[in-house]
Amino acid sequence: MAQRIAGRIANRLKLRQLRLLIAVGRHGSIQNAAREMNVSQPAATKMIQDLELDFAVQLFTRTNRGVIATPAGEVLIRHCKLIFAQIANAAEELDDLSEGNSGRIVVGTLLAASSHLLPKAIETMLATRPGVALRVVEGTNEMLMPALRNGEIDMVVGRLPSQRHRQELEQIVLFEEHILAVVGPDHPLARRADLRFSDLEAFGWILPPAQTTLRRQIDQFFVGQDLYVPPMMVESISYLTNRTLIQNNELIGFMPAHVAEQDIALGLLAALSWKVPFGTGPVGVTVREKDNLSPAADGFLTALRQVANAI
Structure with a gap:
């Protein structure tokens, strides 16, 4: 069935229809999408209906406030965005070639x-x-x-x-990473050996944002430490910001070992003598399709x- 639909669409599909589909999904309104595309609302509605016939799925459901993409509509909108992104990439590569x-x-x-x-x-x-x-x-x-x-x-x-x-x-794994707890060189814990988590509890922390894998692991660890709540907490993924805050304040931060390695060697940061019980994981590359990378991306x-x- 999929091959039959693909064959029919290849002969009928127009990029204008795909642009309209993206616009309807963005606005949640066929009327507003039609205005953006400079077509009449009946013409826009007909284009959406033709897409639904060609793909044999319902793309939108009507509500009192407009239209909402169905799961099938969300899938098609995502692929349409990818099509236009690839066209833009192709144009940029051609420009690059023409410019040497x-x-x-x-x-x-x-x-x-x-x-x-x-x-x-x-x-x-x-x-x-x-x-x-x-x-x-x-x-x-x-x-x-x-x-x-x-x-x-x-x-x-x-x-x-x-x-x-x-x-x-x-996903392409490059190497395994582990996490260090780091402080400024003048931090009270910087030169102490054999630290326990209880030694760290009185200090503030710089943590990654809540939606990251590392933060979820940290939160789970804190829960296991009698529902520990830091007395002070900053959320940041900016290395330069985090480094300055750690150097100038009695804060503790988590950093990948090879990220902090040079600053530790230079004495700008100090690794705590506490083995971080979480955070080990693979560092690597995520791509859409490894076999379809451009020559430059593959290089x-x-x-x-x-x-x-x-x-």
Whole structure:
């Protein structure tokens, strides 16, 4: 059935219909989407009905306030966004070729990759392909994975999610990471040995945002410590912000070991003598389809693997 539908759609589908579909999903209104597309509401309604006939599914349900995408409508809207993102990527690559560049890559990064893995991979890539145009977008999985699915970015580099954000995506493990509890060099606990969690309880903490895997692990650990609640807490994924706060205040932060490694060696931070009982996990790359990466993105994946092997 799927092949029959695909064959029929290939001969009938128009990009204008897909643009309208995205607009209806965004506005929750066929009337407002029609106005954006500069078509009449009856024409817009007919285009949606034709899509429903072609795909043999209902795409929207009507409510008193407009229309809501059905599960089938949400799936089609997501794929339509990907189609337009791929068209935009193709146009950008053609522009790059005409300007003498050798490709374009958009990389999403999490904290576990931003301080060492990613910069080294970029250096490796530019040494062999200096004409590549590369853009880095920093954020959490909640921000980056939808952009990856929609084709706005080519890959996400960092700690791999264990369960969430894995649908329709491929994960490539680069290495295993562990977490350190770090403080400023003048912190009261900086030079104490054989610390227990009870020694840490009186201090404030810098924690990752609630939607991250590491934060969920931290919260579970705190619950197991008699429902411990920090006396002070800051949520932040900004390494520079966290480092400054830790250096200038009696705060404790969690950082991936290789992220904090250089600052610890320079004496800017100190690792606590307390073995963090959570946070070990894989760091790697998440892509839509590994076999369909552009030549530039595939080359960058190779650079990431080379740097990860050195780490």
